[in-house]
Amino acid sequence: MVEAFAVASGKGGTGKTTSTLALGMALAEQYDVTVIDADTGMANLLFHAGLGDVDTTLHDVLADAAPVEAARYERFGLDVIPCGTSLDGFRDADPGRLREVVATVARDTDVILLDSPAALSSRSAVLPVVLADRVVVVLQPTIPSLSDGLKVQEYADSYDTGVAGLLFNKVRDEEDIESVATKTERYFDGPTLATVPASEAAREARRAGRPLLAHAPDSSAARAFAEAASRIDVRDRGADRVADRFRSAVIPDPP
Amino acid sequence: MNLPDGELLKSRVVEDPRDLLAAALDRALTGYAILEPQESLLLDAGGQGILTLQDGVPRLAYYTGTDRGGPAALADLATPGPYRVELYQLEAAVSTDLDATGGLQVTPGAPAERLAGDPALAASTRRSAPAAWCESGPGGAAADDESTGSESRRSAVEAFLDDAEKIEAIREQAREEAQARAEEWDFATPEEQAVEEC
Numbered sequence: 001m002v003e004a005f006a007v008a009s010g011k012g013g014t015g016k017t018t019s020t021l022a023l024g025m026a027l028a029e030q031y032d033v034t035v036i037d038a039d040t041g042m043a044n045l046l047f048h049a050g051l052g053d054v055d056t057t058l059h060d061v062l063a064d065a066a067p068v069e070a071a072r073y074e075r076f077g078l079d080v081i082p083c084g085t086s087l088d089g090f091r092d093a094d095p096g097r098l099r100e101v102v103a104t105v106a107r108d109t110d111v112i113l114l115d116s117p118a119a120l121s122s123r124s125a126v127l128p129v130v131l132a133d134r135v136v137v138v139l140q141p142t143i144p145s146l147s148d149g150l151k152v153q154e155y156a157d158s159y160d161t162g163v164a165g166l167l168f169n170k171v172r173d174e175e176d177i178e179s180v181a182t183k184t185e186r187y188f189d190g191p192t193l194a195t196v197p198a199s200e201a202a203r204e205a206r207r208a209g210r211p212l213l214a215h216a217p218d219s220s221a222a223r224a225f226a227e228a229a230s231r232i233d234v235r236d237r238g239a240d241r242v243a244d245r246f247r248s249a250v251i252p253d254p255p
Numbered sequence: 256m257n258l259p260d261g262e263l264l265k266s267r268v269v270e271d272p273r274d275l276l277a278a279a280l281d282r283a284l285t286g287y288a289i290l291e292p293q294e295s296l297l298l299d300a301g302g303q304g305i306l307t308l309q310d311g312v313p314r315l316a317y318y319t320g321t322d323r324g325g326p327a328a329l330a331d332l333a334t335p336g337p338y339r340v341e342l343y344q345l346e347a348a349v350s351t352d353l354d355a356t357g358g359l360q361v362t363p364g365a366p367a368e369r370l371a372g373d374p375a376l377a378a379s380t381r382r383s384a385p386a387a388w389c390e391s392g393p394g395g396a397a398a399d400d401e402s403t404g405s406e407s408r409r410s411a412v413e414a415f416l417d418d419a420e421k422i423e424a425i426r427e428q429a430r431e432e433a434q435a436r437a438e439e440w441d442f443a444t445p446e447e448q449a450v451e452e453c
Binding site: 011013123126130140141142143144145146147148150151153154155157158159170176179180183184186187 | 411436440442
């Protein structure tokens with residue numbers, strides 16, 4: 001079985017990478033999970049997963065200089081495929097090959113999580129939403145974030161990509177999140193998976209180069225992410241379906 | 256709000272007002288910004304938002320499209336962008352007169368939070384503001400205690416979510432944009448795939 005999820009928000013700073021790894025670790029209790037850094041221009045995942053010193057990354061795979069397996073690292077019970085940080089690597093990478101990477105990984109994993117770029121302003125930025133079966137929309141209870149989340153949903157809908165649910169992240173105590181979440185759900189096709197409190201533990205985890213669920217598994221934020229993962233009903237879309245999605249999409253231009 | 260003439264420092268179209276707010280704060284600018292959402296679809300009549308600044312810190316907000324001020328004006332102005340923005344500098348003495356305008360106050364971090372979605376910028380703006388502005392202000396801004404998150408922010412977000420027409424307009428705009436870009440980027444949409452498979 002396999003289902004691919006894009007973790008997306010339409011804007012930066014919502015905690016997508018923290019969310020991707022946290023959902024990945026929680027889902028890995030039950031499934032075989034692979035997390036891919038699909039934000040090829042702003043590599044982030046490697047620092048969160050303690051992979052800052054690896055030699056081979058997704059950039060090498062997208063430049064046709066290495067097989068997928070060479071950039072796939074087992075960490076924290078997950079398979080992690082990070083992007084590199086060098087400008088040369090970014091320049092040589094062909095984001096269009098991401099489709100092949102996803103199709104290859106889909107053959108031997110249950111859940112693929114694509115950590116998506118912050119914007120929807122280019123082909124390569126939208127590609128994870130195109131390739132995924134469903135999106136997890138990461139939101140903050142602010143008007144700009146909600147607007148951008150709505151935009152992500154409309155893009156997803158245009159490509160027949162569903163909405164697995166909403167994740168309210170970095171929520172502060174004083175925010176009346178229940179009311180905001182209830183009102184937000186009216187406009188989205190998926191439920192609120194969890195509301196994750198703003199947490200110093202998440203910042204500490206990032207600094208330590210470890211996923212939140214490994215660094216502070218008992219923190220309130222980690223528990224909320226685990227709750228979110230438990231509400232995602234992973235569906236078997238079939239590896240062929242992932243491979244076939246948008247086969248008519250031409251290879252995007254290099255960055 | 257009658258605005259005195261000021262010295263125009265910047266005029267451009269931006270995705271969101273974050274950089275404008277950050278630049279004003281960095282320069283401790285006293286003056287005002289005019290923000291005009293470029294998506295007239297979202298705002299029935301169209302209009303301009305005015306945000307006054309004192310030593311870089313936002314003080315008053317007003318939106319001509321709805322004739323509302325304070326946090327309500329920020330809610331009206333919060334669109335996905337882009338905006339045409341103009342930044343004007345004023346003599347401090349003139350701006351003090353403006354400050355007497357009642358009912359238009361916003362708390363210092365509110366524009367950064369609501370228009371730019373940048374809590375870090377909001378926090379640094381609050382740190383630069385006189386303490387009294389964060390706690391209470393003339394015109395009944397006492398409820399906008401941003402140091403603990405805020406009544407006004409909650410109500411602005413909820414007011415936004417209660418405006419089904421505005422949200423539908425945002426969705427419609429995004430749908431059209433997504434479809435247009437799918438063609439531009441050669442991503443087939445499901446309808447096109449179905450045709451190909453026939």
